[in-house]
Amino acid sequence: MQFKYYLHILSFIVAILYLIGFKNKSKAYKVFSVFLLVNVVLGFVSDRLYSWFKIYNHFFINVIFLFQFGFLSLFYSYSFDNKKWRNIVEILLILVVSYLLIKYLIFPESFFVFHYEDIYVTVFPLIVYSVIYLYNEYDQPQELYYANLGMLMYLIMNFLNYITWPLYSISIDYTYMNDFNKILNKLLSFIEPFGLVYFSFLLYQLKKLKSK
Numbered sequence: 001m002q003f004k005y006y007l008h009i010l011s012f013i014v015a016i017l018y019l020i021g022f023k024n025k026s027k028a029y030k031v032f033s034v035f036l037l038v039n040v041v042l043g044f045v046s047d048r049l050y051s052w053f054k055i056y057n058h059f060f061i062n063v064i065f066l067f068q069f070g071f072l073s074l075f076y077s078y079s080f081d082n083k084k085w086r087n088i089v090e091i092l093l094i095l096v097v098s099y100l101l102i103k104y105l106i107f108p109e110s111f112f113v114f115h116y117e118d119i120y121v122t123v124f125p126l127i128v129y130s131v132i133y134l135y136n137e138y139d140q141p142q143e144l145y146y147a148n149l150g151m152l153m154y155l156i157m158n159f160l161n162y163i164t165w166p167l168y169s170i171s172i173d174y175t176y177m178n179d180f181n182k183i184l185n186k187l188l189s190f191i192e193p194f195g196l197v198y199f200s201f202l203l204y205q206l207k208k209l210k211s212k
Helices: 003-019 027-053 058-079 083-106 108-112 116-138 145-173 175-188 191-210
Strands: none
Touching (some): 003 027, 003 191, 027 058, 058 116, 083 108
16 A cells, blocks of 8 residues: 555545534534545545546546635634734635636636646635744634644645746756656655654644643
8 A cells, every 4th residue: 555545545544633512612623623534535535536536636627626725715814813914814715715716717728737827826824824823823822723733734735846847847858857857756755754753743733732
């Protein structure tokens, strides 16, 4: 079994642990818990699309990042006490989702193509929100501080991963970039194992919550 499938199993276990007893938790916690579960399902389906239907997952990546942006934006909106930041998150959520949906409606073929700019516009705001969430810890304890720290690392690694895809394509086409291609391959090889660090933060967060 490939390493990424072990990660899917671990992801599912962590998501279930977050869902246990979440009825008495805050709205932010509930949104985050549902996000973890649905994200596991979408990630697994994305990995299996080709083996199931001989379909490449380019279009499904658009679904995943749109879902991720929507749910995590709601999580940060519920988490921020500052009304100004809540408004910024909600306005950006409406603008970005509206832009992407209108784009896919007007140009339906674009939904089935992988667009780097769509990834950037949905991931970068989340990185900013996550940093602000960490900063807010100085004013008052944040409910999911360590989970957010893990999420920040996860988002940054994903962001760097997709930024390097165009460079990776160029390095394959031009033989004089073979050395660069080798270095890039080594860097990208750390993406999947880094998932263990992400899950470690999520599990540590659960431990902290239960010890209160």
